[in-house]
Amino acid sequence: MGRNAGALGLDFGTTNTTLASLGRPLPLGETGATLLPSALAFVPSGAMLVGDPARHRRAMDPMNTLVSTKRVLGAALGSEEAKRFAASTPYKLSERAGEVALETRCGAFRASDVARLVTTQALTLAGLSSLAVPILVVGVPATFTRSRRSTVIDAMRSLGFADVRVVDEPVLTAVAYVGRSSVRRGLVFDLGGGTFDVALIDGTTFPFRVLAQGGDAYLGGDDVDRALAQRVRERVLRESGWDLASDPVAFDKLVHAVERAKVRLTFDDAVLVEIAEVDPAAPTSVASVRLTRAMLSDALAPLVTRMMTIVDEVLARADTAPNDLDAIFLAGGSTRLPGLREALEARFGKRTRHDVDPSCTVAIGASFVAARPELAQLFAG
Ligand SMILES: Nc1ncnc2c1ncn2[C@@H]1O[C@H](COP(=O)(O)OP(=O)(O)OP(=O)(O)O)[C@@H](O)[C@H]1O
Ligand SMILES: [Mg+2]
Numbered sequence: 001m002g003r004n005a006g007a008l009g010l011d012f013g014t015t016n017t018t019l020a021s022l023g024r025p026l027p028l029g030e031t032g033a034t035l036l037p038s039a040l041a042f043v044p045s046g047a048m049l050v051g052d053p054a055r056h057r058r059a060m061d062p063m064n065t066l067v068s069t070k071r072v073l074g075a076a077l078g079s080e081e082a083k084r085f086a087a088s089t090p091y092k093l094s095e096r097a098g099e100v101a102l103e104t105r106c107g108a109f110r111a112s113d114v115a116r117l118v119t120t121q122a123l124t125l126a127g128l129s130s131l132a133v134p135i136l137v138v139g140v141p142a143t144f145t146r147s148r149r150s151t152v153i154d155a156m157r158s159l160g161f162a163d164v165r166v167v168d169e170p171v172l173t174a175v176a177y178v179g180r181s182s183v184r185r186g187l188v189f190d191l192g193g194g195t196f197d198v199a200l201i202d203g204t205t206f207p208f209r210v211l212a213q214g215g216d217a218y219l220g221g222d223d224v225d226r227a228l229a230q231r232v233r234e235r236v237l238r239e240s241g242w243d244l245a246s247d248p249v250a251f252d253k254l255v256h257a258v259e260r261a262k263v264r265l266t267f268d269d270a271v272l273v274e275i276a277e278v279d280p281a282a283p284t285s286v287a288s289v290r291l292t293r294a295m296l297s298d299a300l301a302p303l304v305t306r307m308m309t310i311v312d313e314v315l316a317r318a319d320t321a322p323n324d325l326d327a328i329f330l331a332g333g334s335t336r337l338p339g340l341r342e343a344l345e346a347r348f349g350k351r352t353r354h355d356v357d358p359s360c361t362v363a364i365g366a367s368f369v370a371a372r373p374e375l376a377q378l379f380a381g
Contacts, residue, residue: 008128009366010138010156011169012115013038014070015193015221016333019122020363022371023176028125035359036122040114041065042106050121059252062090064104068194069111071217072100074144074151081217088218099151112155119159130160137370139169139362142199142213165369170199171208172365173331176356178203179368183326185211189311189344189352190331190361194220196307198314203326207369212318214310219303221259221334227299228291229258232273236287244275244287261291266336269293297339304343311347322348330354331361 009020016035019026025034041054042064049057058065068089075081077095085100086093092103101108123130130136138152149166156164170188178186183203190197197215201208232254233244245251254275261271270292276285315322328350335341335358344352356364 006133007135007137007367007370008133009172009363009368009370010119010122010136011172011360011362011366012070012073012119012138012152013192013362014068014195016359017118017122018360018363019126019128020360020367023364023368025357025360025363026126026128028122034357036118036125037067038070038114038118039065039067040109040117042104044105046106048106048117050118059249059256062252063092064106066091066102066104066109066114069102069114071111071194073111073115074148075100075111084217112151115152116155116159119156123159130156131162133161135163135165135370136161137165137167137172137366139172139366140166141195141197142168142170142210143215167207167366167369168199168210169362170197170201170210170213170331172369173329173361174201174203174208174365175368176361176365177327177329177353182206183208185320185325186327186329187311187315187325187348188329188331189307189335190215191307191334191337191340192220192332193334194218194222196220196310198307198311200314200318200320211320212314214314214317216306216310219306220332221262223303224296224300224334224337225255225259225262227303228262228296229255231295231299232258232275232289232291235289236275240287242285242287250275258291262296262337265291265293265296266338293338296337300337300339304340308343308347322350325350328352329361330358333359 011018017038018034028036036051037055039054041049041057072081072085076098077100082100094101094108096110099110101110140149140152152166153164173188174186186201186203188199195217196219199213200211202211237243244254257273261273264271270290272288273291274286274288330352341352
């Protein structure tokens, strides 16, 4: 039995999972990390890995490494979500209890199973027991149907949480930034690992209301990584004749290396990416490519154009001009990308709010709501 942390907020993200209590993200394990990759892997011996070690097996054994499953959380096999997921992932899909299931060497797992197992691991790492949590608030995309929300609630109840509430993620981000103080019109701009969400919030009532929303379920940091990796591949091909895309495992390794380099470009102007064994016939071969901020902004430009179009559409749908906005709240790890904040500020003539850790806004907002059960009662489950 773990220690009692009181009310808890949970963000089971497409990429990462976060827990928070009383406005603070909880350290998950000895490293103090607050993000646990939402990944599950089954190694040939049948053992299950969760989090970081699971994510690292993705390139080696994609069929038995479950990532980005939130895209089909609570979705039926015949749904649009499942069709799109099937087209972009290697998994063999089936259906269990009305929800998509992904076949692995250890059986079929639904996204709700992944959510349960990843959440269990996060609780263990935080030293908590679900039985000691009086109320759990979980963020869900504003687009989630009633039935997908019920799937989330049922999955968490099955872990032993007594009282489970779900709240729209952009509402939770707004709560993380402003608490109960009112904001007339707030724009939430959430760019994560795999998804881009925009929501216009009416903050004059509490709980806040989502007035209009939009986004792209397949636009995020992963796309930035692939666009950058493509540029590195072209350069290595030009300079040494090796094609890193000729082998999917090699290309996936490159995407991983580029993701780490991309994060460092938030702090450094240039980063050296070294790719070992670029030539399978020469195991000692190494290619090094200097990644610069200029290359990153070049790769980012078409993606930013798509994001701005989506923001414009959301504002238009609620008949709101950029001048009517009180605040722009940033959420999602990818809003740390150099130049992105500046691009938004130039476009909307307004400073962005990024004073809350963008990777944790959903969990932090959820923990604030959970700590005030009288507020949580206001949210439909
Ligand atoms: N400093 C940084 N610069 C650029 N990108 C970053 C930085 N830090 C983290 N990221 C990116 O943020 C992404 C993860 O963001 P986050 O944890 O918010 O995703 P998520 O909420 O799990 O996913 P989603 O919102 O798609 O459901 C990854 O693509 C990661 O590379
Ligand atoms: Mg997110």
